[in-house]
Amino acid sequence: MGIWDWQVDAKCKDLSLDESERLFFTQTKLSLRRAQAYCSSCPVQELCLNAALSFDSIFIWAGTSEKERRKLTGLKRPRNSYPPLVPVPTQEELRLQELAKNWTERDLEDALKLVGELLEAL
Numbered sequence: 001m002g003i004w005d006w007q008v009d010a011k012c013k014d015l016s017l018d019e020s021e022r023l024f025f026t027q028t029k030l031s032l033r034r035a036q037a038y039c040s041s042c043p044v045q046e047l048c049l050n051a052a053l054s055f056d057s058i059f060i061w062a063g064t065s066e067k068e069r070r071k072l073t074g075l076k077r078p079r080n081s082y083p084p085l086v087p088v089p090t091q092e093e094l095r096l097q098e099l100a101k102n103w104t105e106r107d108l109e110d111a112l113k114l115v116g117e118l119l120e121a122l
């Protein structure tokens with residue numbers, strides 16, 4: 001199991017970019033309360049928080065602000081920006097992972113061949 005696999009079960013995985021922005025990108029008291037309420041019923045909240053604490057995450061994660069997470073890690077101010085050990089998959093990549101769960105090796109080969117043909121046609 002990869003360290004970001006929990007995102008497949010994230011409550012927020014199907015939010016549009018606009019919805020995600022409204023919910024997680026601003027850190028006012030009101031938006032934090034809204035995000036806390038939203039994230040409190042997410043089945044992977046703890047894993048999300050652990051992931052957010054594992055690198056210099058920005059915005060709201062698991063209903064916590066950057067400031068709250070810095071308190072949890074004991075940091076007085078943001079670290080230099082370290083990328084996560086594994087890039088966070090995009091919504092499209094997560095959907096593809098979900099779709100590909102039941103694919104056979106042959107299905108994957110066919111899909112890769114098709115992508116190759118599409119790229120050549122560009």
Ligand code: SF4
Nearest residue numbers: 010012039042048062
């Ligand atoms: S805890 Fe909140 S931010 Fe984290 S995955 Fe769940 S819904 Fe998304």
